[in-house]
Every structure is written in C-alpha cells, then in structure tokens.
Amino acid sequence: MQLPERQHLPGADLLRIARHSIEYGMDHDKPAPVDLGGLPAVLTEPAATFTTLRLDRKLRGCCGTLEASQPLATDVARTAFLAAFRDLRFKPLIRDEAGSVRLEVSVLSPMEEIHVTDEVDLLKHLVPGTDGLVIVEGGHRATFLPKVWESLPEPRQFLAALKTKCGLPDDYWSERLEFFRYRTSLYAEPEDLDVAQLRPSTM
Secondary structure: OOOOOHHHOOHHHHHHHHHHHHHHHHHHOOOOOOOOOOOOHHHHOEOOEEEEEEEOOEEEEEEEOOOOOOEHHHHHHHHHHHHHHOOOOOOOOOHHHHOOOEEEEEEEOOOEEEOOOOHHHHHHHOOOOOOEEEEEEOOEEEEEOHHHHHOOOOHHHHHHHHHHHOOOOOOOOOOOOEEEEEOEEEEEOOOOOOHHHOOOOOO
C-alpha cells in the first residue's frame, strides 16, 4: 500500500485551508468555500481526510471521512470545520482558543480490506505506527488513525480500544467483523506557529 502522489502534497496549503475554514466557521457556522481554480492539481483530486485539533497537546477535536468523495481541498475545509465545531465529544471551539490550537491534516490512502481467520491472524497483519484501521460490524463502524499508535503501541491494546470505540466488548469476535486498513500522509502546524501573523486565506 503506497501513497505515490500524496508524498508530494503541498502540506502548507492544506493547513492554511483548514485554518481558514475554522476562522470562516466562527462567523458563518459552515465550512469555508474553496475556489479550486489556481490550486495545485493534486488538491483538486478526490481524497479522504481527517483534521485533528490539539490544545496544549491534548485532543480538542477530530473529524474526517474514510471515502474519497470530493476534491482534497474541499474535504479538508469540511473536516476542519467539523473537528472544530461538530465533534460531539467537545464543546464547539471558541475564538479565544482558536489561536492556541494546533492543526493536523491527515490524507488517507485508499482502503485495503484485511482478510483474516481470527484475531491472532489480524494482529499479525497490523503494522504498528503505520496502519490506520477501520472495524465494521453490522451498523457499527470506527477507526483509529495511525497516530493513535503513539498512545496505544501494542497491537492487542490498539485493537481492544478500537472495538470499544465501535461499541463492542474489547474481547468481541465474530465472523461478521470486517477490517480495512489505510495509511496517511500527515501534516502538522509547528508548536511555535504565530497564528496572529498568518495572512487571511483567499481560498
């Protein structure tokens, strides 16, 4: 599984689009519209993204899509808005916090289904630190981005926590379970970014 084109994505543009969409959302309660004209071609191609907000290095919001259904730039604007204002685990971001949050944009590779016989087999297939994982059981679905491996480095622990997120017991197993993996290109704002000096985006 590779990300041949995604390795060369203009990450600064993605982060600028994400931040502008959050600033726009403060005033308009919707994602910023994105003018695709003039953007690098790779930003106009369909892609799935997640945007993560961190405040004092702690999670402050994270939302995304798993299937590529709209242009990359448009998807980033949407997921940034959702992470800031529609993540039900958190209160909507307020203006006083906006200058302190740091953004991360993850661009997902296409999904790859993992065919396994049991949990032991699944654990053998996972690549810690690299694989994002989606678990599907009936109407339930949940995912962990690759970055989650930083806090859950052991594959069995990683899988158990994902089952819990999916609303399943951590020791649950069924032949109905489906698993998909993906990888990401991750772009993050630096800790020392001076948000006040960022120029307003015209995207």
